[in-house]
Amino acid sequence: MNVLRGRLALRERLLVAGLVGFVTLLAGCKVGPNYNRPATAPPPEYKEGGSAGAVVPPPNPNGGTWKPASPSDGMLRGKWWEVYQDPQLNALEEQIVPQNQNLRAALETYLYARDQVRVARADYYPTLSVSAAASRDQVSSHRPLAVSGTMIGYSDFQLGGQASWEPDFWGRVRRNVEAAHATAQASAADMANLDLSLHAELALDYFELRGLDSDARLLERTVKDYQNQLDLNQRLVKGGLATEVTVAQALTQLETTRAQLVDLNVARNEYEHAIATLINKEARDVSLAPAPLDLALPGVPVGVPSQLVERRPDISAAERRTAAANAQIGIAISAFYPNVVLGGGGGFESTNISTLIQGPSALWSLGGQATELLFDAGKRHAITDQARHNYEAQASTYRATVLGAFNEVEDRLSDLRVLEEEATTEKRAVAAAQSSLDLSNQRYRGGATNYLEVLVAESTLLSNQRTSTDLVTRQFAASVGLVRALGGGWDVTQLPQ
Template identity: 60%
Template sequence: MRNPASIPSRGLLTAASLALMALAGCSVGPNYQRPSAPPAPAAYKETPPPNPPGGDWKQATPADAMAKGKWWEIYNDSQLNGLEEKVAVSNQTLKAAYEQYQQARQQVSVARAAYYPTLSAGPSVSRTKESYHQPNTVPGQTSYQYNTFTIAGQASWEPDLWGQVRRTVEEQRATAQASAADLANTELSLRSELAMDYFELRGLDSQKRLLDNTVNADTDYLKLTQVRFKGGVATDVDVAQAQTQLDTVKAQDIDIGVARAQYEHAIATLIGVSASTFTLPFSPLDLTLPVVPTGVPTELLERRPDISAAERRTDAANAQIGIAISAYYPTIQLNGAGGFESTRPGNWLQGPSALWSLGASATELLFDGGRRHALTQSARDAYDQQTATYRQTVLNAFQEVEDELAALRILNDEAEAQTRAVDSSRHSLQLSTNRYKGGVTTYLEVLTAQTTQLSNERTQTDIVTRQFAASVSLIKALGGGWSTAQLPEKF
């Protein structure tokens, strides 16, 4: 006689054998290899500019320490440092990016859960009345009502024989890493935008200081023409021209406030406070341009979070190919159930009330009208698309660095030329003023010299502001001190 205990033993043996098969199962589809990036040059074409007057730019070498962590501190501006610290605490865009990253992390756990069986258990109680006229009615039986007390558990498991779960976990892990890089890129963009807005605002303060000084100077010129007019050595035309010049500069001085207010409001939004309650004190841009080491181009691939995000999404796209290919293989399902069932509570949990079942099934899809082939090809196309996106991101990164290096070099040359122009215009105004006081020329010559000097001085101030904005853009283009070592490896 067959030993009933041998039946569950054989079932357990079968389940164990399938489990070992699952552990030794293969992962179909291509294993990921990082796509080749466009070849990096040995050095950047545009080198950092030579030292500007009062500056400390230098050409970077591979041994230079790269910007790390709080890169904005290289500007040695305590007010900027304080504003940057508030970005991580209060900026809502950054918070949204962080929560998106946390969602991606949880998706890794969701995918990993498919490695394990699903278990469920619970009791049930029912009261049943059957029909007296059913086909299996026993003659003479008077009761067709009974209770059923059941407590049972079920287990279901699909072994990962073909690596579908492994590829899914691989995909979600790469996607989570891409989301982490997106978070870093968002933070870099917000912080660099704050720094640029801050320097633009301080540049406007420099412009206002210049215009305030010009208003004072033009007021003195107006008084000079009025005195000369009263003395009979100047005409009322001279007075009118001096008054016009003064009023024009006053209007320009007032107009600076429009752009300054807008930058102030933008900074308030970036640090997460109401624009109505935020004010930055007047502070002209009198800082020294800092050192921004560029390193070598090959390092850029490891320092740009957007490049890393594109590369991680390429990995995720590669895993999708394996997931699509796994649909060609049969699905193996293991099922089991066990518990107790009785019509009376008194013997509900006794041995004779026990029940169990073990089973396995295998399903192979024989025909789907080409659906699996189309999905697999679509996954391959998506991988090729993401590879192209990754390579284009690398090219864009090299372009951005070269653009900012070129901007700094050209602005440096322009600043030197503009300094000479300012000196010349000041000398010209002094000469014209002396000629006017000596009565050998009209006030029109002075007016022309005044306008030229103001224009040159405003251009000089604007160049300084653009140099600081370009230095921030260069830091952003270089990755802001971020590196792929900061990507999370475990989830």
């Protein structure tokens, strides 16, 4: 009898071991296509690579031993705004991360997506539960077929546990984890892109504000010059060398310029309020002292186009969503295969609590179930087709994002090149206008011409000076735009793993 029991126990152990081995073998399967990043063809170099304000690393010479550039070699890193060497800008930029509510919302969105990965991973493991029950029951002594003298009241004590596990035979759980992980990474890239956009927007607003301060300084100097011209004409009228018309003309030009100076405050206040919004402060709490834009325009390291794919968070977000869409194909395909669930339970049951935890009170069960859907009117095929089409849509979005990124860099490089050429030309125009005004003043004071010639020369000079000042602001705006187009100081290594 003992030998027979030993053989039965051995068979049970072999059966369980074989079942575990079979489950392990099947768990290695994973249906659906494995992900490969959609192919893109970055240009070998930027068309506008030699633009002003951009720094491009030299190419590797023939036979050279230089190692290929990594995504961070020769590129902006971390706090990219520090390249402008403006302490006030640095102080403002540092306030965005802890204060901006949009960025806070993006962070919470990422944390939500990250928690979804944990939810998906939980399906790798069995679910376990325990239960305990106690009852006192009494049956009717008048029930059919009741035997006289039998017990009609009894107690029932139960202590047990259950386990259920759905082995990942077809890779549904693994694909689900892949999709959740890629989605979480896309959310992190979205947050990085928002962070970059906010910092770039603050830098743009800041340089626009300082550009207005430069314009205000120019108008203040011009007002002083026009006041001197008015005083001169008033003295000439008293001496009989000029008419009241000349004084009226000089006064008109002076007051017009003063009005332009006052009007600058409208735009300046709006930029100041925009900065306050970005750092989540009341407008009344942010007051920036006037500071003309006298900074030197820094060179922005551009790198090569192939690096751009690794440095733009919006590109990474699009690529990660493509990976998630690919995983959804595998999840859809897994629905065509049987759904297998293994389960078991065990515990103790007794009518007396003192004998509950004893060998004779033990009970257990072990089993499995496989379910195969035979007919669903094409629903699974439609879901699979949906997943494939969604993947193709995401892949196309990714390729379009990459192409748009390359062209955006080209636009900003072109802006810097054209603005540099225009600024150089405008400087010559300012010098010529200043010379013309000096000659007109000399002719007017010598009585060789009327005051109208001076007015025209003054207006021409002021117009060219304001254009020159505006070009400086536009150059800084284009520089910030180039930084934004290059991804700032971000790269894919910052994605959560």
